[in-house]
Amino acid sequence: MASFFSKLKDGLKKTRNSWFDAIFGEDRISDEFFDELEESMILADMGVETSTSLVEALRKQIKEEKLKNRGEAREALISLIAQRVAPEGLFPLDEQAGVILIVGVNGVGKTTSIGKIAHEYKSRGRKPMLAAADTFRAAAAEQLGIWAERAGVPMVRHQEGSDPAAVVYDAIASYKAKGCDLLIVDTAGRLHNKKNLMNELSKIRKVIDRELPGVPCQVLLVLDATTGQNALAQALAFQEASDLDGVILTKLDGTAKGGVVVNICNTLHVPVRFIGVGEGIDDLKPFDGQEFAQALL
Numbered sequence: 001m002a003s004f005f006s007k008l009k010d011g012l013k014k015t016r017n018s019w020f021d022a023i024f025g026e027d028r029i030s031d032e033f034f035d036e037l038e039e040s041m042i043l044a045d046m047g048v049e050t051s052t053s054l055v056e057a058l059r060k061q062i063k064e065e066k067l068k069n070r071g072e073a074r075e076a077l078i079s080l081i082a083q084r085v086a087p088e089g090l091f092p093l094d095e096q097a098g099v100i101l102i103v104g105v106n107g108v109g110k111t112t113s114i115g116k117i118a119h120e121y122k123s124r125g126r127k128p129m130l131a132a133a134d135t136f137r138a139a140a141a142e143q144l145g146i147w148a149e150r151a152g153v154p155m156v157r158h159q160e161g162s163d164p165a166a167v168v169y170d171a172i173a174s175y176k177a178k179g180c181d182l183l184i185v186d187t188a189g190r191l192h193n194k195k196n197l198m199n200e201l202s203k204i205r206k207v208i209d210r211e212l213p214g215v216p217c218q219v220l221l222v223l224d225a226t227t228g229q230n231a232l233a234q235a236l237a238f239q240e241a242s243d244l245d246g247v248i249l250t251k252l253d254g255t256a257k258g259g260v261v262v263n264i265c266n267t268l269h270v271p272v273r274f275i276g277v278g279e280g281i282d283d284l285k286p287f288d289g290q291e292f293a294q295a296l297l
Helices: 004-011 013-025 031-043 048-065 070-085 110-123 140-151 164-178 194-211 229-241 260-268 289-296
Strands: 098-103 128-132 182-186 217-224 246-250 272-276 284-286
Touching (some): 004 013, 013 031, 013 070, 031 048, 048 260, 070 260, 070 289, 098 110, 110 128, 110 246, 110 272, 110 284, 128 140, 128 164, 164 194, 194 229, 217 229, 229 260, 246 260, 260 272
Parallel strands (some): 098 182, 128 182, 217 246, 246 272
């Protein structure tokens, strides 16, 4: 079976082929090299500010370390990008019991990401449970139920239109009764009314804090990498509506704009925690900054 790194490398092929391979195909480092590199980074959705600061950092390193060719420059740039995107420390819930609140607009791969994360943690010997608190969208609970079955984990759901906080309350009771150690909560994917979203998440958080005092809760935002700058706009809007602890980036295998990962980390100052590069249940894994930078370039 192909390793996740090889899938990531294949997934970022469009970005590499479109913007970076030609630049590093030559050998001589010139002023044109820096101009072309900056332009390519911007076109790969790294953002103007991020691209400019990375190119300046690379220029300085090339001068200080007297790097001779573009191959050495590529390796230096991989390290610079890895430093920018690498999460500080492990995901807190890797080491302890807790709750993951999943937010994001509809269509970004929220439900499938939840199923894949549940599978990932179950394969590590953890005991995840799912809470279908997106009671707003028709068939959301059915879709999540299919993924719960695939991952082999329990799920709590109510009828469509129920109070999401009530679903979470019941899920916590079941979580305690079954001796689970990770509760993953699906929430409604609407952003057109940020006030509703804030109120809903606030109610859910109150239930979690009351019923699971002292248990850490992480809010992760799911973004679709193929939407590029739109993904960043969504992220900024969600960050206004709730305190984000991290990002899950899906569909990295379908975009020539893989640089958006760097832009998100630089702009939001929250880590990318998981990335998805395919449809399979094993195709979502914890994010590794070094692996990503290597695959990108």
